[in-house]
Amino acid sequence: MSATARDQILARIRAANHAAAHPYADPNGPSGPSSPAVGGRADHDADADAAYEALSRRYLRAHHDPAAHDIAALFAERAADYRAVVERVPLPGPAALAAAVAGILAARAAAVPGPLVVPGGLPAEWLAELPSGITLARDEPPLPAAELDRMSGVITGCAVAVAETGTIILDHGPAQGRRALTLVPDFHLVVVRDDQIAADLADAFARLDPARPHTLVSGPSATSDIELIRVEGVHGPRNLHILLTA
């Protein structure tokens, strides 16, 4: 760690900003850029914060007004746009959700054998209807990465979803698991409740706690690196299944 580099960089920033703010000052004069005024740290913080609050933000808080639009339908449409498989549980209530989860996971298990990872805090009722052939693996104690690579998939909830962009946001709290859980397995089923869907980014970010780690997921893993054409399926889960429920 270099205290000198830190001091040097900060001094150069202060001199540069002073020079930019005083273009006609004599660079060699007593009040030139080589001697910018230095106040206390608290003053600088207060100045920056006041100027920040005064910044003009004339953009829209949401591009679709939740009062006038079916935000959940917009989310479903936009997530499907990026090749996520989106389904809605036909009826309210835990039994219908459990039946839908069972159907999707049974199909996955039939296609790709292997255990399913279940994060801590996942509501037990989501798995109440699971057929007996499906093995579950709990992440307690944490499974090694190589072990996760042998799983056929993972089921989680989410923290927030964003209708405008078709994004789900994980904050890796209860029912979501640590980050590796939704990364290494090749299939991810995520259950999204209607009340978790924010209309747009502004509302979504306001609902999150920045201290937590987050993963924003918009469709399955993809790349545009070959001829700038998007193709799905690189390192992250190649199958993203979204189940919407009231």
Next chain:
Amino acid sequence: MTAPQVSGPQVSGQMPTYLGMPSFPSAARTAVADSQLRANLTHATHAIRAKRAGAVAELSDWEELRQAAKAIKDHTLAHLDTYLLRLEANVTRAGGHVHWAAGADEANAIVAGLVRGAGADGVVKVKSMATQETGLNEALAADGITALETDLAELIVQLGHDRPSHILVPAIHRNRAEIREIFRTQMPDAPAGLTDDPQALAAAARAHLRQAFLSAQVGVSGANFAIAETGSLVVVESEGNGRMCVTLPRTLISVVGIEKILPSWRDLEVFLALLPRSSTAERMNPYTSTWTGIQPGDGPENFHLVLLDNGRTSALADRTGRQALRCIRCSACLNVCPVYERAGGHAYGSPYPGPIGAIISPQLRGVTSPADASLPFASTLCGACYEVCPVAINIPEALVHLRAKVVDAKREKTISPERAVFSLSGRVLRSPRLLAAAQRAAGLGGRLVARSGRIRRLPPPLSGWTETRDAPAPPPESFRAWWSRTRS
């Protein structure tokens, strides 16, 4: 690097000028002659242009978002010291370690030391412009540490022993058939019968890198944003290789330019609306990761943030040039640039190609080398770059400003034919007698060198002027000569 008004010693080890890089005009001449390269670039840039326009048109308040982003970045730059200290305090509070690097060599040495300290001899890397800029991979190799690029395009470049030619898609100069060939010959575990279907190529990369991700001890990343208020870092990506690198290794090292900082968490609502639409023409990129220091039980146990200056404070000291520090590396300006489309990224001789590269590279490295001095002229000033820039960087304005700097720097050193001609014409234009004589001479001389009324080639030292342009032949008689002949 010249930063005359800014005190402090000059930093050592700037961004590498690629070895033996010629100036833009000669590099571009070679590139333009490569018809395969031109076809690849035209195909890719035209495809993305239309898509970007569609993604942008979807938001009725694009201009307001753009202006807010510009205002936030300008504000941050004006209080950069305050925000950096705040970021440092918050990263440290969350269990991370913050390092400061004035130059590229210093940053590379810090990273190498941390990798050794972690007991590793290899790292997995997320695509990062900052580490391209510092030449980290080469520096680590010299130290016996292997750096594995995991972004698909970076992997193509690394396997092909090639250089990046685009900010977002470093292998944009390669088409699918060329990529297949690189994989087939350079990737030991490439599947037999690999086709040039992009899906198959992506699957080959997935299989090739899987084991490296699962066993990696150290990850190295850059960051798209660093949030001062919370100490959070943000990496925007598509493939999931970024998530692998910032999640699975025990140690994570992020090298981040000091201008990547944003004051607060809520600013992401602006920048994550602008960046994906500008860069890949998506409403949102597939994956964005944010992390704040260390999260016990989830992800790396050690987190190091290396804050990099490497010439940024020199750019900051320039009232016109500093706007380049607003750049969020979306590469929209490359995709619309008529010069980039024809010359390709390699001609710019820098990790930062295209219009934004033409104003960033000369500011980070100075305008002393012929390659850097030629970059501000690598533009027609058509302004398409300014129009698409999501943070409203007035690239043409900065280019003209830097052209003046290049000319000023030359003036101090040598006598150029151009300068001699302009100083002579200054004298001639001040004197009616000399002007009349010059006009008579030009009328005569012009007829000698002109063909069909155009002057196409002048003898040296004037040949520099006619290399890239022609001129109409001067009239046989000047207006003044005609006036005095017919009216007196």
